[in-house]
Amino acid sequence: MLDAVVIGGGPGGYVCAIRIAQLGKRVALVEKEYLGGTCTNWGCIPTKAMLTSAHLYTEIANKSKRLGIEISGLDYDLKKIMSHMNRTITMSRKGIEHLLKKNEVDFFNDNAVIKDAKHVLLEQSGEILETNNIVIASGSEPSMFRPFSEVEGIWTSNDVFRLEEMPESLVIVGGGVIGVEFATFFSSFGVKTTLVELADHIMPSEDSDVADELRKSLTRQGVEIIEKTKVTEVEREECSFILNAEGEQELSLQAEKVLVAVGRRPNITEDIRDLSLKIERGIVTDSRMQTSVKGIYAIGDIRAGIMLAHVASYEGIVAAHNIAGDEMEMDYSAVPSIIFSSPEVASAGLREADIDDKQKVKIAKFPLSANGRARTVLENTGFVKVIADKESGKVLGMSIVSPSATELIMEGVVAVRNGLTVEDLENSIHPHPTLSETILGALEGIDGMSIHI
Structure with a gap:
């Protein structure tokens, strides 16, 4: 047994x-x-x-x-x-x-x-x-559904891992984690990439300012981003697909390949x-x-x-x-969300969009452009945002858009999970010159005392 x-x-x-x-x-x-x-x-x-x-x-x-x-x-x-x-x-x-x-x-x-x-x-x-x-x-x-499920040759994420040659053009349906990461990959190698998202902005689970920063970066890389738009029809031609979509205006898109990346x-x-x-x-x-x-x-x-x-x-x-007989429960209060885009995106705890009208919080942001280490590696796109309780000073949430954001977010995870305050983190000496100092800058900004901006 x-x-x-x-x-x-x-x-x-x-x-x-x-x-x-x-x-x-x-x-x-x-x-x-x-x-x-x-x-x-x-x-x-x-x-x-x-x-x-x-x-x-x-x-x-x-x-x-x-x-x-x-x-x-x-x-x-x-x-x-x-x-x-x-x-x-x-x-x-x-x-x-x-x-x-x-x-x-x-x-x-x-x-x-x-x-x-x-x-x-x-x-x-x-x-x-x-x-x-x-x-x-x-x-x-x-996930695969109509109209995509009725057309042969539509990619899911699984098909990308069997890739034998790069397409000349690609439409990605879904601007979440999977869609953004694949848009980053294909556009890096010169594939004409279009990203279509139904929600108000790409990365709908993240705050709009995080999405804005990522949108700017992807656009510079040549990705066409179409938000608030639903693909209604897909037709396959000999060497391409035609997609009809509805949003703020009707449009038609053509691409060699179509990738459906709307989750699982x-x-x-x-x-x-x-x-x-x-x-x-x-x-x-x-x-x-x-x-x-x-x-x-x-x-x-x-x-x-x-x-x-x-x-x-x-x-x-x-x-x-x-x-095994122990008593243990799940705690989802500080689950890190990470995206390996360029720059990377990571968040933990409360997002700004989730703040209740009755919640008394302080919010501070520190730009990557003001960080010395970022300048040495020629990076200036991104920021760190900290959300803290106005009365107790506890860190409630953190969002990072930066190189190595997926590593940096652990400071936010530990803070949110263990109820640490802004002061607790501020009084922990951050090494210099590092990207982690952007977190320190945002923490200092909670009380309006950022030194480097």
């Missing part, structure tokens, strides 16, 4: 299985395809590997002369870019496999079918695993539905990650909550501790 069977080997599932094993319990992990799930194989890891090439290419193209480096014949090799991506994926898979063996997790590369709350069938081998607990971590798949939907299979779990958009759980059926837990994208790899991993840890 197993203590737990975890279904799905993505960042939620494998982390959960390892933690259960570390807590002294016997656990099996079942993954029908590749270890690492969407993140390793069709998401975070391959995207960032590709973007590393794109960022390096644009850095050389845009900065080399000003930095005194003479470059001639700058070019790129798509096959080598994709080879780097595939090597990164393979290394990540092997790393996870090693960790499972190290922690004595029983791994089955098979399709799991849940028979009931105590039994899981391995479809290929026919073996039935008997268990006290089941963790569903089956992940998600790219949970993989809820029939065996999961047959369990009579409470399902809304995704599987509903409590703060301990337990579903409406005792002994069955759900983590990650299958919940259709915050679909981020690092959230799935922490949900897996919470589920593992509860399965």
Whole structure:
């Protein structure tokens, strides 16, 4: 008898299985395809590997002369870019496999079918695993809907990772994280890229000033951005697609390729539905990650909550501790949101758009252009914004548009999660010259005492 069977080997599932094993319990992990799930194989890891090439290419193209480096014949090799991506994926898979063996997790590369709350069938081998607990971590798949689903050849994000040649032109439908990151990649290499977003601005989950800064950067890179617009029709011609769209005005777009990047939907299979779990958009759980059926837990994208790899991993840890008999609850108060655009974007905690009229807060911004380290690396687009409680001084939120924003945001995460005040952070000496001093500048601005602006 197993203590737990975890279904799905993505960042939620494998982390959960390892933690259960570390807590002294016997656990099996079942993954029908590749270890690492969407993140390793069709998401975070391959995207960032590709973007590393794109960022390096644009850095050389845009900065080399000003930095005194003479470059001639700058070019790129798509096959080598994709080879780097595939090597990164393979290394990540092997790393996870090693960790499972190290922690004595029983791994089955098979399709799991849940028979009931105590039994899981391995479809290929026919073996039935008997268990006290089941963790569903089956992940998600790219969303596709009409009119795109009716036209052959429309890309999802998965198709980009099979790229064999660059298109001359591309329309990306969806200006969220996936759309912006792919717009960054393709435009870096000269692809005529158009980004269409239904909401008022790209990155609709972020504040408008964050979106404004990113819009300016993408536009300089040659991306055409069309907001407040819905694609209503798509037609395929011999070598291109025609898209009709409605917004503030009707328009028609033509491109060699179309990429639909409007998010993902949970993989809820029939065996999961047959369990009579409470399902809304995704599987509903409590703060301990337990579903409406005792002994069955759900983590990650299958919940259709915050679909981020690092959230799935922490949900897996919470589920593992509860399965092992500990009391642990999820806390979503300081989830970092990160975008590997150019410049990068990151935020944690409260956004300015979320502030209630009754909330008494102070807001301060510090521009990247006033930072010494930014000047040394020829960067001037971006800022740090801090939102603090007016009375207590606690940091409630932080947004960063900057190179390395995805690393810098951790200061905001720690502050929001632990109720630290502006003074707590100000009194922590920030190294010089670094981009982290932009955070210090914004903190000083909360009380109108920024020194460097």
